[in-house]
Amino acid sequence: MYIIGNTALYLGIAIAVYALIANLIGIKNKNNRLLESARGGVLSLVFVSSIATFLLLYNLGTSQFQYEYVAAYTSKNLPLVYKLTAFWAGNAGSLLLWLFLLCIYAGFLVFSKEKRNPMMPYVSSILLLNILFFYLVLVFSSNPFKMTDIIPADGKGLNPMLQHPGMILHPVTLYLGYVGLAVPFAFAIAALILKRMDAEWIKLTRRWTLVAWLFLTLGNIIGGWWAYLELGWGGYWAWDPVENASFLPWLTVSAFLHSVMIQERKGMLKTWNISLVIISYALSLFGTFLVRSGVLTSVHAFGDGNLGTYFLIFLAIMLSLSFYVVITRYQLIKKETNPIESYFSKESSFLLNNLILVAGAFAVFWGSMYPLISEALTGTKVNVGPPYFNKVMAPIMLALIVLMAICPLIAWQKATVEKFLKSVIWPLAAGVISAIILVVMGVKGIFAIIGLAATVFMFATHVKEYIDGTRARRKATKENVLKAAYKLLTKNQRRYGGYIVHMGIAIIAIGVISSHAYVQDVMKTVNLGETIKIGHYEITFQGLSEHQKNGNGIVVAKLDTTYKGKSIGTIKPEKIFYETWPEPSTEVAIKTNWKEDLYIVLSSWEDKEKATFQVKVNPFVSWIWTGGLIMVFGTAIALIGGKTTSSRALRLKQRSAKAGV
Amino acid sequence: MRRKAFLLLVILLFIPITAFADYDYNSKEFQEVVSQLYMQGHANDELSTCKVKQMYYDEVTQMLNDGMKADEIIQFYVDEYGQAALKEPATDKSGLIAWGMPVVGVLAGIAVVGFWLRKIKVKNKVEAKEQDLSWDSELDKEITAKIFEEERRKHF
Numbered sequence: 158m159y160i161i162g163n164t165a166l167y168l169g170i171a172i173a174v175y176a177l178i179a180n181l182i183g184i185k186n187k188n189n190r191l192l193e194s195a196r197g198g199v200l201s202l203v204f205v206s207s208i209a210t211f212l213l214l215y216n217l218g219t220s221q222f223q224y225e226y227v228a229a230y231t232s233k234n235l236p237l238v239y240k241l242t243a244f245w246a247g248n249a250g251s252l253l254l255w256l257f258l259l260c261i262y263a264g265f266l267v268f269s270k271e272k273r274n275p276m277m278p279y280v281s282s283i284l285l286l287n288i289l290f291f292y293l294v295l296v297f298s299s300n301p302f303k304m305t306d307i308i309p310a311d312g313k314g315l316n317p318m319l320q321h322p323g324m325i326l327h328p329v330t331l332y333l334g335y336v337g338l339a340v341p342f343a344f345a346i347a348a349l350i351l352k353r354m355d356a357e358w359i360k361l362t363r364r365w366t367l368v369a370w371l372f373l374t375l376g377n378i379i380g381g382w383w384a385y386l387e388l389g390w391g392g393y394w395a396w397d398p399v400e401n402a403s404f405l406p407w408l409t410v411s412a413f414l415h416s417v418m419i420q421e422r423k424g425m426l427k428t429w430n431i432s433l434v435i436i437s438y439a440l441s442l443f444g445t446f447l448v449r450s451g452v453l454t455s456v457h458a459f460g461d462g463n464l465g466t467y468f469l470i471f472l473a474i475m476l477s478l479s480f481y482v483v484i485t486r487y488q489l490i491k492k493e494t495n496p497i498e499s500y501f502s503k504e505s506s507f508l509l510n511n512l513i514l515v516a517g518a519f520a521v522f523w524g525s526m527y528p529l530i531s532e533a534l535t536g537t538k539v540n541v542g543p544p545y546f547n548k549v550m551a552p553i554m555l556a557l558i559v560l561m562a563i564c565p566l567i568a569w570q571k572a573t574v575e576k577f578l579k580s581v582i583w584p585l586a587a588g589v590i591s592a593i594i595l596v597v598m599g600v601k602g603i604f605a606i607i608g609l610a611a612t613v614f615m616f617a618t619h620v621k622e623y624i625d626g627t628r629a630r631r632k633a634t635k636e637n638v639l640k641a642a643y644k645l646l647t648k649n650q651r652r653y654g655g656y657i658v659h660m661g662i663a664i665i666a667i668g669v670i671s672s673h674a675y676v677q678d679v680m681k682t683v684n685l686g687e688t689i690k691i692g693h694y695e696i697t698f699q700g701l702s703e704h705q706k707n708g709n710g711i712v713v714a715k716l717d718t719t720y721k722g723k724s725i726g727t728i729k730p731e732k733i734f735y736e737t738w739p740e741p742s743t744e745v746a747i748k749t750n751w752k753e754d755l756y757i758v759l760s761s762w763e764d765k766e767k768a769t770f771q772v773k774v775n776p777f778v779s780w781i782w783t784g785g786l787i788m789v790f791g792t793a794i795a796l797i798g799g800k801t802t803s804s805r806a807l808r809l810k811q812r813s814a815k816a817g818v
Numbered sequence: 819m820r821r822k823a824f825l826l827l828v829i830l831l832f833i834p835i836t837a838f839a840d841y842d843y844n845s846k847e848f849q850e851v852v853s854q855l856y857m858q859g860h861a862n863d864e865l866s867t868c869k870v871k872q873m874y875y876d877e878v879t880q881m882l883n884d885g886m887k888a889d890e891i892i893q894f895y896v897d898e899y900g901q902a903a904l905k906e907p908a909t910d911k912s913g914l915i916a917w918g919m920p921v922v923g924v925l926a927g928i929a930v931v932g933f934w935l936r937k938i939k940v941k942n943k944v945e946a947k948e949q950d951l952s953w954d955s956e957l958d959k960e961i962t963a964k965i966f967e968e969e970r971r972k973h974f
Contacts, residue, residue, distance in 0.1 A: 389864035397862075500935065508935070512927045520920035527907070527916050539916065540856045542905030549920050680843040680865075732866070740867050760866040771865065 158212060158221065162302035165209040166295055169256075172201045173289040180282045192278050196267045199281060202288060203264040210257045213250060213301050217243050223308045226250060226301045232314035232737045234708040239320050245328040246319055248449060248464060249301035254329070255445075256291040258336040263288065266340065271361060279347035280340075287339055290471050298464050314737025323383025331376030331403055335441040337369025338406060341413075342438035342479075345431050349482045352489050354427055359417045364796060366434075370414060371792040373407045378785030389743035389758050391678070391773045393781065394669075396546040401525045402444030405518050409437040412514035415507050422569070423504060427490045428483070429511070435479045440518075442472045447525075499571040506564040513560060517553045524549065547673070555608055558666060561659050562588070562615035565622050584621055588614030605674035609667060616663040619656045626653075647798060654795025661787030668780035677774040685766040692774040694755050695719045699727070701765040710734040714759045714768055718748060730759040730770070754778045841882035843875060850888050851878050855895060856905045 176198025183191030213226070217240050222228040230243040230250070245251040263284040271277060295301070318324075341362040348358035380400065381393035394400060413433040416426050450465020483490075499505070524541040531539040566580045592610035600606060623642070630641040646653045681689050683698040690696075699715040712732045718725050731744035748755040754775045762768035841848050852875065855861060860870040881891045895903035907913035 388862070389867075390862045392862065395862045505935070508931055512924075512931050516920070516924045516927055519923040523919050523923070524916075531907075531916070537900050537902065539901045539907045539913070540905055541907060541916065542856060542861065544854070545906040545916070548906075549917075553920075553924075678844075678849075743864050743867065758864065758866070769866075 158216065159224075159302055159304060162209060162212045162216075163296075163300070165205045165212065166292060166300070166302070169202060169205045169209070169292040170289065170296060172198050172205065173285050173292055176202070177282055177285045177289065180278045180285065184278050184282075195278065195281060195285075196272065199260075199263050199267045199285070202285075203260045206253075206257045206260040209253060209301075213244060213253060214241055216302075217241055220312065222310075222312050223304055224301070225303045225305050228305055228309050228312040230312070230315055232312040234736065235312075235315055235320075236707065238325065239315050242319070242325045243315050245332075246315055249295065249299035249303075251328065251332070252291060252295055252299055253301050255332055255336060256288065256295065258332055259284065259288055259291065259339065262336055262340055274361070276344065276347040276351060276353070276358065276361075279350050280343040283343035283346055284339060286475075290467075294464065294467055298467060311737070314735060317733065317735050317738050317740075317742035318387055320742075321383055321387045323379050323386065327376055327379040327383055330372045330379060334369050334371075334373030334376050334403075335406070335444065337365060337372060338410065338434075338438045338441045340365040340369070341434045345434040346479060346482055349431065349486045349490075352486060354486075354490055356417075356421050356424070359420060359430065363417065366410060366414065366417075367792060367796045370407070370410045371789060371796065373403065373410065374785065374788055374792065377403055377407060378782065378788075382782055382785075385778065386745055386747070387742075389745055391676070391756055391758075391771075391775065393672075393778070396521075396524070396543045398525045399444070399448050401521050401546075402440070402447045405444065405521055405525075406437045406440040408514050408518040408521070409433055409440060412511045412518075413437060415514075416511050419504055419507055425504070426508075428487070431483060431490070433511075433515075435476070435483070439472060439476055439479075442468060442475065446472060501567070501572050501574070501577075503564065503567045503569045503572070506560065506567050510557070510560050510564060513553060513557050517550060517557070520549045520553060521546070551604070551608070554666075555611055558608070558611045558615050558663075561662070562611065562618045565618055565656065565659075580621070580625075581618075584614050584617035587617035600675075602674045605670050608670040612663050612666045612670070615666075616660060619660050619663075622656060623653065646794070650798030651795050654791045654793070654798070657791030657794060658788050659791075661784045661789075661791055664784030664787060665781050666784075668777040668784060671777040672775050672781075675776045678771070679773075680760065680769065680771045682767065682769040689770060689772055691755075691772050692753070693721045694772075694774065695722075696728075696755075696757065696770075696772060698768060698770075701762055701768055708736050712759070712762070714762075714770070716746070716757065716770075718755065720748075720750075720755075728755075728757060730757045732759050749779050751779070752777060841879055843879065845882065847882055847888050848878060851882070851891050854892055854904055854906075856903060861905060 176195045179191045179195035179198060182188065183195060215221075216224050216227050217231055218237060220227065220231060220233055220240070226247060226249050227243075230246040231240045235243070243250070245254050263281065266284070267277060267281050341358075344358040344362045344365075348354065377400075380403070384395070385391075385393040410433075413430060416430055416433065419426050420430050446465050446468035449468060524546055527541045528538050531537060562584060563581065566577055566584075568576070588610045591613040592606050595606050595609060623645070626645045627638065627642045630636065630645050631638065634641065634644075636644065677692050679689065679691050683689060685698060685700055688695050688697045695718070697717040699717055702713050702715065704711055704713070710733070712734075713729045714731075716728050716730070718728055725748060728746040728748055730746035732741045733744060734741045743758055746757045746759075754773075756773040756775050758771040760769040760771050852861075855874060855878075857871055857874045860868050860874075863871050865871050865875065878891060881894070882888075886894070892904070901908055901912070907916035909917065
């Protein structure tokens with residue numbers, strides 16, 4: 158096993174080097190045989206990385222404690238699913254996962270229907286450079302097949318916080334997002350090298366970028382869900398540097414997904430789009446650097462040796478390469494573009510949207526790095542935590558929501574104020590009415606009310622757009638409402654998929670604003686039979702009990718709960734004492750209804766009849782997860798049926814030519 | 819005697835109500851203080867399993883019950899650990915760069931976008947004028963554009 162594992166890694170280096178050289182010589186000499194051979198090399202890399210991956214899974218699943226990695230992250234009594242997901246619990250395994258996913262992406266690409274595209278050898282070379290880097294890091298810094306000096310009787314076990322379904326999905330989805338960003342980056346650089354400054358690379362990478370963005374969205378949402386259920390502090394997003402690192406590329410890719418539409422339609426923003434793709438890719442590497450280097454304090458980080466330095470060096474190399482290619486092609490990119498006919502147009506609003514998204518990314522980046530900057534400049538470390546990010550990001554996000562409310566109503570090329578005012582009146586009225594209702598209901602907090610009203614305005618805009626579209630279709634086709642609505646969606650999946658994503662964001666925004674502004678929190682020590690009152694809930698303590706499961710000791714509190722006087726059953730927060738871990742872990746008890754979560758943590762106890770609980774009522778948190786699912790649904794719709802504007806224009810041109818027009 | 823009683827009543831009225839308060843983790847003042855403390859990176863840990871957070875919670879409760887005000891407690895920690903005691907940079911001169919930079923970033927972005935929009939509008943107006951004068955037919959225009967494109971690829 159040891160030999161096979163290490164051979165797979167060393168062979169990976171050899172194949173990656175060969176394929177890279179074959180590509181470069183093949184490109185230089187226009188030698189198709191060599192290019193074909195390089196393609197075979199990529200396929201071989203998929204094969205050898207799969208061997209290494211399945212071997213590590215086998216080692217983890219069968220508790221081969223002679224391997225350092227297995228002994229460090231698993232134990233005999235760990236359930237099989239968590240033995241396997243310990244794959245990404247540490248540096249070596251997570252890097253191997255990254256490498257495996259990168260090889261899979263590269264394999265799909267070089268054998269896709271675009272494999273004969275002249276850009277492909279360049280794309281493949283850039284991906285091979287990434288693959289080679291990961292192989293080198295694995296072999297020389299974080300080898301998952303390194304043996305222990307003495308075989309331990311049992312492993313150290315998996316961090317209890319990682320023993321949660323969220324941790325099965327969160328790292329994989331996030332890595333799929335990070336790795337996916339290498340594809341548009343590779344295409345952008347290939348297009349630059351080949352001096353192809355049309356929208357072809359954008360057309361080819363639209364789906365890849367959307368897939369990467371979809372996984373980044375999923376990764377962030379699942380990460381929040383995991384933190385909410387597992388960390389026990391009652392929140393889902395702590396503006397931790399590592400969380401920020403995954404949010405940064407999400408923001409820049411969101412900007413890119415909007416600005417490509419301008420390049421497709423107007424041939425504008427070429428430099429900007431290339432910059433966004435390069436920045437997004439660099440941020441994905443930067444995020445990895447943050448997680449691995451340990452330069453910033455984070456619950457998610459696993460700083461280890463020189464790994465951070467290697468990532469920094471690789472990041473510097475890739476950025477230098479990108480910078481060189483952009484600079485040498487700048488005169489070519491700076492071609493004439495179609496004019497912006499009016500400042501009041503969808504094009505301009507997209508520019509504003511890009512500005513806000515990138516400003517958000519800059520603010521998050523700046524806040525994340527400021528502790529390091531302040532220490533370097535003044536010698537004193539200044540922390541930048543949630544209060545800072547909440548204050549800085551709240552106006553930026555509010556501006557984004559307002560823009561999302563307005564943007565769909567503004568026409569392309571040149572919008573007229575009268576027409577815009579006519580379309581905006583009802584959504585705006587919905588926002589204003591919602592604010593009035595909230596005030597009448599006695600809801601406090603002016604900023605939260607403004608945020609909620611803006612979100613209702615944004616949601617109403619999208620509903621109105623859909624209703625108007627359906628109505629127009631019915632008028633033209635005489636279809637019934639359902640058919641017209643369905644056809645409207647399927648005929649323009651890219652547009653309406655995007656609208657569904659926006660609606661998902663609106664729902665998340667309601668959850669985020671409400672859960673920040675209106676959380677109720679109480680910590681109380683109670684005796685047997687005593688009650689804690691919070692909001693409309695009454696929670697009566699019915700005692701503690703103990704039992705064993707998988708060799709772990711579990712202390713369970715029994716709490717009878719009523720909501721508005723009616724029983725809603727018994728809930729049981731737990732503390733689990735792991736054999737292999739010094740700290741107990743908290744299992745939160747949650748009762749959810751459509752508008753709030755009752756969130757209970759068993760904090761401590763004196764005896765079986767006296768315990769302390771932290772109880773929170775978190776409003777609308779479930780809306781965040783629902784909104785996330787809606788976003789995924791919307792992205793899937795845009796992804797499946799979306800055709801690029803340029804390809805549609807091309808089809809129309811072809812049809813016209815055929816018809817002899 | 820009546821004067822003394824009146825004096826005592828006046829003194830009692832001027833003693834802040836907080837002096838008699840028994841603070842615990844649910845007190846508003848307590849929440850106000852702990853929400854600002856960084857607690858050496860443990861502020862978001864779960865209380866029951868985090869010794870550092872428990873220590874901070876006990877200290878803050880003790881200080882409040884000893885009659886210290888929220889801002890005095892915050893100042894105490896800043897004196898002890900510097901600005902690193904808090905979750906956010908100071909709002910005075912020392913925190914200017916931290917708070918100001920995002921604003922500068924947004925303003926710089928607006929300036930760049932505004933300048934660029936103006937530039938391409940002006941440029942395109944000029945080009946449109948020139949093109950109107952130069953080309954006899956759309957075909958000529960297309961052929962020349964293709965030649966230029968090829969030349970660009972060669973030279974840049």
